[in-house]
Amino acid sequence: xxxxxxxxxxxxxxxxxxxxxxxxxxxxxxxxxxxxxxxxxxxxxxxxxxxxxxxxxxxxxxxxxxxxxxxxxxxxxxxxxxxxxxxxxxxxxxxxxxxxxxxxxxxxxxxxxxxxxxxxxxxxxxxxxxxxxxxxxxxxxxxxxxxxxxxxxxxxxxxxxxxxxxxxxxxxxxxxxxxxxxxxxxxxxxxxxxxxxxxxxxxxxxxxxxxxxxxxxxxxxxxxxxxxxxxxxxxxxxxxxxxxxxxxxxxxxxxxxxxxxxxxxxxxxxxxxxxxxxxxxxxxxxxxxxxxxxxxxxxxxxxxxxxxxxxxxxxxxxxxxxxxx
Amino acid sequence: xxxxxxxxxxxxxxxxxxxxxxxxxxxxxxxxxxxxxxxxxxxxxxxxxxxxxxxxxxxxxxxxxxxxxxxxxxxxxxxxxxxxxxxxxxxxxxxxxxxxxxxxxxxxxxxxxxxxxxxxxxxxxxxxxxxxxxxxxxxxxxxxxxxxxxxxxxxxxxxxxxxxxxxxxxxxxxxxxxxxxxxxxxxxxxxxxxxxxxxxxxxxxxxxxxxxxxxxxxxxxxxxxxxxxxxxxxxxxxxxxxxxxxxxxxxxxxxxxxxxxxxxxxxxxxxxxxxxxxxxxxxxxxxxxxxxxxxxxxxxxxxxxxxxxxxxxxxxxxxxxxxxxxxxxxxxxxxxxxxxxxxxxxxxxxxxxxxxxxxxxxxxxxxxxxxxxxxxxxxxxxxxxxxxxx
Numbered sequence: 001x002x003x004x005x006x007x008x009x010x011x012x013x014x015x016x017x018x019x020x021x022x023x024x025x026x027x028x029x030x031x032x033x034x035x036x037x038x039x040x041x042x043x044x045x046x047x048x049x050x051x052x053x054x055x056x057x058x059x060x061x062x063x064x065x066x067x068x069x070x071x072x073x074x075x076x077x078x079x080x081x082x083x084x085x086x087x088x089x090x091x092x093x094x095x096x097x098x099x100x101x102x103x104x105x106x107x108x109x110x111x112x113x114x115x116x117x118x119x120x121x122x123x124x125x126x127x128x129x130x131x132x133x134x135x136x137x138x139x140x141x142x143x144x145x146x147x148x149x150x151x152x153x154x155x156x157x158x159x160x161x162x163x164x165x166x167x168x169x170x171x172x173x174x175x176x177x178x179x180x181x182x183x184x185x186x187x188x189x190x191x192x193x194x195x196x197x198x199x200x201x202x203x204x205x206x207x208x209x210x211x212x213x214x215x216x217x218x219x220x221x222x223x224x225x226x227x228x229x230x231x232x233x234x235x236x237x238x239x240x241x242x243x244x245x246x247x248x249x250x251x252x253x254x255x256x257x258x259x260x261x262x263x264x265x266x267x268x269x270x271x272x273x274x275x276x277x278x279x280x281x282x283x284x285x286x287x288x289x290x291x292x293x294x295x296x297x298x299x300x301x302x303x304x305x306x307x308x309x310x311x312x313x314x315x316x317x318x319x320x321x322x323x324x325x
Numbered sequence: 326x327x328x329x330x331x332x333x334x335x336x337x338x339x340x341x342x343x344x345x346x347x348x349x350x351x352x353x354x355x356x357x358x359x360x361x362x363x364x365x366x367x368x369x370x371x372x373x374x375x376x377x378x379x380x381x382x383x384x385x386x387x388x389x390x391x392x393x394x395x396x397x398x399x400x401x402x403x404x405x406x407x408x409x410x411x412x413x414x415x416x417x418x419x420x421x422x423x424x425x426x427x428x429x430x431x432x433x434x435x436x437x438x439x440x441x442x443x444x445x446x447x448x449x450x451x452x453x454x455x456x457x458x459x460x461x462x463x464x465x466x467x468x469x470x471x472x473x474x475x476x477x478x479x480x481x482x483x484x485x486x487x488x489x490x491x492x493x494x495x496x497x498x499x500x501x502x503x504x505x506x507x508x509x510x511x512x513x514x515x516x517x518x519x520x521x522x523x524x525x526x527x528x529x530x531x532x533x534x535x536x537x538x539x540x541x542x543x544x545x546x547x548x549x550x551x552x553x554x555x556x557x558x559x560x561x562x563x564x565x566x567x568x569x570x571x572x573x574x575x576x577x578x579x580x581x582x583x584x585x586x587x588x589x590x591x592x593x594x595x596x597x598x599x600x601x602x603x604x605x606x607x608x609x610x611x612x613x614x615x616x617x618x619x620x621x622x623x624x625x626x627x628x629x630x631x632x633x634x635x636x637x638x639x640x641x642x643x644x645x646x647x648x649x650x651x652x653x654x655x656x657x658x659x660x661x662x663x664x665x666x667x668x669x670x671x672x673x674x675x676x677x678x679x680x681x682x683x684x685x686x687x688x689x690x691x692x693x694x695x696x697x698x699x700x701x702x703x704x705x706x707x708x709x710x711x712x713x714x715x
Contacts, residue, residue, distance in 0.1 A: 161391050
């Protein structure tokens with residue numbers, strides 16, 4: 001998920017503590033936008049083991065630091081649901097503003113920054129008091145969300161305004177707005193928090209910003225053989241453990257690009273299912289799971305070999321993916 | 326979210342504008358409409374909304390203002406309505422004195438009359454209401470962009486689908502209004518272009534009220550069409566076409582103005598983030614977004630996108646940018662939209678829809694083009710009769 005970068009140090013700590021527990025198998029949780037469910041994939045068997053009902057149109061999904069709760073953007077229910085991942089029961093709803101699409105959990109494990117797609121606002125919710133603590137006006141159709149590893153900066157990208165909005169998490173005010181190519185979809189901090197990466201779906205690019213100056217320092221373009229450039233539409237992306245490689249979903253081109261995060265060169269295109277959206281790794285990052293919206297399945301990619309391993313049928317229009325170690 | 330909270334949000338946005346240190350520029354846009362008499366139609370089910378087109382421009386304005394708020398660009402929209410029969414050129418002149426950006430909700434010769442005004446020579450005009458091929462062909466003007474697709478583009482979209490389905494035998498019923506005949510001609514020409522043939526056509530000239538006796542009249546009327554796979558209907562006023570499906574002599578599907586309709590925009594378009602635009606529109610206008618609304622929205626968004634990317638409001642510089650390879654408009658149709666450099670027509674996919682669902686979106690797979698597949702829809706550069714852009 002979006003906040004992976006900032007959770008990385010914590011993740012490895014969690015991984016260690018999990019080793020001490022009785023063998024629990026890892027799972028990938030996938031939200032099915034048009035089925036109002038979550039499909040749970042067992043990483044060991046690569047099969048769906050459970051299907052859990054959610055609110056309407058689930059999209060963004062993320063776990064709390066200790067994995068005791070899972071947060072789900074139920075977009076058409078206008079709420080963020082908090083679920084017990086053990087039982088699959090909804091514990092309570094969080095006020096989220098209208099049409100929450102995507103969110104990111106602050107490193108403090110407490111504040112959720114939520115993009116309200118229909119409302120041109122970013123809502124900050126305290127998951128403990130269950131209260132909205134701020135609403136920040138951003139551009140039209142906010143979607144991509146990221147928080148810097150040090151927790152000082154939150155980013156919202158707005159699809160129709162075509163900007164990355166830089167939010168000071170202390171004052172909860174915008175301190176910069178940078179133009180990107182058309183329809184920015186996803187944002188991630190990289191290189192220890194010194195870079196911000198933003199994908200532009202219609203622009204067909206991924207822009208890399210220097211966080212210090214908010215200046216553009218690089219741009220990735222894609223060229224998939226046999227696919228018209230208009231259909232190469234970068235959406236979600238994830239970095240490998242060493243941050244040297246990034247996997248970028250290219251939407252209706254049905255490919256995932258493997259990009260060298262230092263040279264920004266595309267090294268390979270991997271064929272996956274139709275209209276690939278988002279993705280997440282398993283714990284040791286040897287496997288990558290991509291959600292393919294139109295074909296209703298998840299492609300499992302062998303990260304070392306950079307090859308697709310298997311397709312797993314999930315619900316209708318799978319959107320978000322999150323690891324539960 | 327409550328309206329109050331929304332207003333509060335707007336007020337905050339206004340505050341942010343004041344705080345933005347960018348170069349402040351003004352972008353006034355005028356929506357110029359000539360009111361036209363609408364001929365009566367049989368059914369009362371679908372009245373034409375009074376704010377048709379304008380409501381789309383208003384939603385586009387709100388989109389522009391949000392971006393503008395972050396950049397110090399001040400967008401405004403004014404509506405100028407000219408009553409039936411009044412002098413549109415005079416109204417256009419007055420509008421041009423206030424703004425070089427006009428969205429035109431006028432027809433045919435009035436478009437060219439406005440474009441030829443001395444005051445319009447340095448202006449950017451957007452035709453958002455007239456789909457006629459002539460305005461994109463021999464009557465084209467360098468200061469006019471077309472955000473509404475031409476009849477040719479819509480007809481080509483339908484014929485691509487018909488070829489794809491191998492429904493090779495076609496029949497046609499056309500109405501008697503000028504719009505019906507133009508649409509009928511567009512479909513006939515497009516059928517020829519795609520190697521299809523309309524075997525038989527008939528004119529709908531009934532003056533009975535078909536709400537009561539369509540079931541009796543239509544079977545007999547269509548019996549004379551012989552055998553066909555698909556029945557095309559040209560009825561752009563939405564007068565009689567709705568009574569044709571299920572009443573034909575042979576059990577055959579209907580397309581054109583009813584049944585399967587190639588359209589600029591429809592409420593059933595929900596992919597590619599379109600649901601967001603639909604819901605913004607609904608919230609604003611309390612009705613579904615229609616083709617003319619979409620064209621007006623696209624016009625004002627085109628101005629906005631060009632201003633955002635160039636950082637200026639000079640019409641000439643904006644025109645150059647809009648016609649350049651760098652221009653791309655994200656417009657909820659699944660791929661970036663751009664403008665044809667040979668006639669100012671906005672390239673766009675055409676949804677093929679029924680009342681309740683999207684059936685397909687043209688260009689259909691397999692229709693290839695050296696530049697972009699979008700140019701398989703409508704008149705391509707080599708065939709264009711537009712000389713002004715050369």
